[in-house]
Amino acid sequence: MKNEQIYACAKCGAQFQKWSGRCTGCGAWGTIGEDALETEEAAPSRALSKKPGKTNAFSDLTKENGSAERVKTLHAPFDELLGGGLVPGSVTLFGGEPGIGKSTLLSQIALTLSQAGQSVLYVTGEESPSQVRLRLERLAPAIPPSLRFLDRNDAEVIAATILKEKPALVIADSVQTLRVESVSGEPGNISQIKAGASILIEAAKKSGVPLVLVGQVTKDGDLAGPRLLEHLVDTVLMLEGDRSHTFRMLRVLKHRFGNTEECSVFSMTERGLEIVSDPSSALLADRPVQASGTIVSCLLEGGHPLACELQALIAPAGYGTPLRRVSGFDSNRVSLLLAVLGRRAGVPCADMDVFFNVVGGIRVSEPGLDLAVALALASAKYDCAVPDSVMAWGEVGLAGELRPVSRPEARLKEAKRLGFKTVIVPKQKKQVTLDGLEIRACSTLREAIQAAGLKKS
Structure with a gap:
């Protein structure tokens, strides 16, 4: 047994013979440091000298020795x-x-x-x-x-x-x-x-x-x-x-x-x-009334529908590069949606400061929130409020098209339970509906913006 000096990444554990400022395994910077690796000489010969183990059939395992309460x-x-x-x-x-x-x-x-x-x-x-x-x-x-x-x-x-x-x-x-x-x-x-x-x-x-x-x-x-x-x-x-x-x-x-x-x-x-x-009701408890830049969407967490409020604020950039500040959502996804809004839906925001937040301090990442995020951004840009009775969900593609999400039935039931009257969703061949809810099915992001009643003030 002997110790060999190596370098290892503190984030992913990748090992290197020489020090480097950046780990090629995970891409992290400044995480590589010295470490000691214990090695054994003649390991192959020791392995070959071991006695073979006894094999058993899984079918021979009884419930008592195969599992426990x-x-x-x-x-x-x-x-x-x-x-x-x-x-x-x-x-x-x-x-x-x-x-x-x-x-x-x-x-x-x-x-x-x-x-x-x-x-x-x-x-x-x-x-x-x-x-x-x-x-x-x-x-x-x-x-x-x-x-x-x-x-x-x-x-x-x-x-x-x-x-x-x-x-x-x-x-x-x-x-x-x-x-x-x-x-x-x-x-x-x-x-x-x-x-x-x-x-x-x-x-x-x-x-x-x-x-x-x-x-x-x-x-x-x-x-x-x-x-x-x-x-x-x-x-x-x-x-x-x-x-x-x-x-x-x-x-x-x-x-x-x-x-x-x-x-x-x-x-x-x-x-x-x-x-x-009832996390949905708790997250929407203090929601502002008829405020621009806000909208409610529904995602699936742990297989259960969860409603959350999304907020956006857009203002003219003061100087230099426009700011992008995102909390509770993937900032790269917000940048992508801003680009789609500008190129496909006629809502340019390139020279604007953008602030986005998921209310309640929670972090969400489902692509089904894309449409609601885009509508919140458009609402903030136009300073025009989405009606409080409207909920939206759907995935947005780079061409500005809307794509369906999983389990729309569960999301519709949650929207109705919370008292919403209108839902903006992607159009699909077999459109899911629910009594008591107005379904506004759209094919593109531009159509969804019109369905939400958003226009320049």
Whole structure:
């Protein structure tokens, strides 16, 4: 065994023989640093000397030894998101920006499970035990004795504790603080994260104890650490939102034991994160009346329709290059729609400052919002309001054509439930309708602008 000095990217884990300012694997700048790679000599000969393993047929596995009942955390929204609870021995990576509410939600889950008499182990690697206790006391009147903590960041010690005590749930906060003595480097570098996570994952699989690893995110919104970590775990959850807003969205990005398109909306309160039973109504609660540059659209989050308000503001550029500021949506997509508006719909905005926002601090990315985004921009440019009773959705192509979106029936039902009277949608061969709603089907973006009643003031 010997150590070979290499260079590795802190974002994607790509390895290089020489230092470079830019990673060719992920394109990130300034993320490559020194790392130590342990290599073994004569590895092929050792592999050939190993005894062959015993193979078995999948059909021989019984239900008892092939699967097990899920561990219910008794936190209903969290269990529902994961399809009924945590699978024994599964490893979940829970990511989110600092201060977004990761530790708060996991503390609520730990309290709920321990209050039912189940043993929960909380590994306090990032915070001191007294800090965690203060948060627990804020969330519950009493802390059950079955909720225990381990104030260590040594991955091997944590793994040994898991194998010995076998609690109902282990929460390690966070994976960036794990340390392995036999691996060089400070906690948080690629080698330490990979080695520490691998040791804990092996302990979870061997003991059958579900493990939740807390992970931080980079400034780009990606999970910090090597990309390999996302492949090692069974489930990846991401808590998103704006710390200055109330709402948080918990998304399932990967799930080996269920649907990967699930999403729940929470509200941050003094009692912690609480599920929002009707997120559409909550997001539209303070909507302005007959304001230019605003419109409501409907997207699908976790297979469920979710209405959201989009706002745009366009003003003459003061000097130099016009500003483009986007919050809650892909800025490149907004730039594309501005180009389509100018070239295909006769709404030029090239010399204007453009500001765009998704209300509520949530982030959305569905292409089905294209039409609503374009109408909000056109409304802001013309300073002409879209009627409050109008909702719109549809994908916009580079030729200015409108393309249908998935599950229009669910979106129409949500629009009717919220009290909207008119919906502007793309025209299709089998037009979906709903009693009580006026459907304005359009083939192009120019037609949709006319259908919304937008014109120069």
